[in-house]
Amino acid sequence: VETFEKRFAEYIGVDYALAVSNGTVALDLALKALGITSGDEVLVPDFTFIATANAVLFQGAKPVFVDIDPVSLNIDPAKIEQKITEKTRAILPVVIFGNPAGLDKVCEIADRHNLPVIEDSCEGLGSILGPKKVGSFGTMSVFGFYPNKQITTGEGGMILTDDDKLADACISLRNQGRSRM
Numbered sequence: 001v002e003t004f005e006k007r008f009a010e011y012i013g014v015d016y017a018l019a020v021s022n023g024t025v026a027l028d029l030a031l032k033a034l035g036i037t038s039g040d041e042v043l044v045p046d047f048t049f050i051a052t053a054n055a056v057l058f059q060g061a062k063p064v065f066v067d068i069d070p071v072s073l074n075i076d077p078a079k080i081e082q083k084i085t086e087k088t089r090a091i092l093p094v095v096i097f098g099n100p101a102g103l104d105k106v107c108e109i110a111d112r113h114n115l116p117v118i119e120d121s122c123e124g125l126g127s128i129l130g131p132k133k134v135g136s137f138g139t140m141s142v143f144g145f146y147p148n149k150q151i152t153t154g155e156g157g158m159i160l161t162d163d164d165k166l167a168d169a170c171i172s173l174r175n176q177g178r179s180r181m
Contacts, residue, residue, distance in 0.1 A: 012135040016167035018159045023122040023144020026157035027055035030140045033169035040089040045075035048094045072101035095124030
């Protein structure tokens with residue numbers, strides 16, 4: 001597993017890749033690592049697989065749905081700022097059908113508002129926007145390897161980040177509270 005994680009991180013261009021059981025667990029652990037909890041809000045696109053909103057609900061937080069761009073089918077960056085409130089703690093864009101359109105703009109908006117971005121890249125493996133690969137834009141990103149994805153392991157998921165503390169938190173969360181061994 002460790003070798004696969006290292007190679008996956010190198011392929012995407014991030015420091016850490018952490019294998020988990022599936023993409024939903026990856027979302028769950030990423031939100032937990034960021035400290036998302038009851039009373040918080042997370043912006044999500046209104047067109048996505050239900051696991052995106054469910055992962056937010058698992059934290060006791062509220063998914064706030066943002067309209068999508070009718071061409072890309074991704075979260076519409078022009079609609080994000082009107083949904084940000086004092087309770088907003090993160091933005092969770094989804095790369096729909098491998099199309100990363102607007103992901104860079106989402107990250108720019110998040111930076112302006114000091115919000116982390118969790119890229120749901122479960123459908124985006126191999127996609128590129130400008131010089132960057134999908135999975136390298138956000139504070140964290142997640143991939144899934146379910147049978148309907150670009151590559152499959154029957155199940156499986158991956159959390160990616162460049163942040164040492166978030167990587168350590170996810171390692172601990174996936175390992176019943178134990179740190180790296």
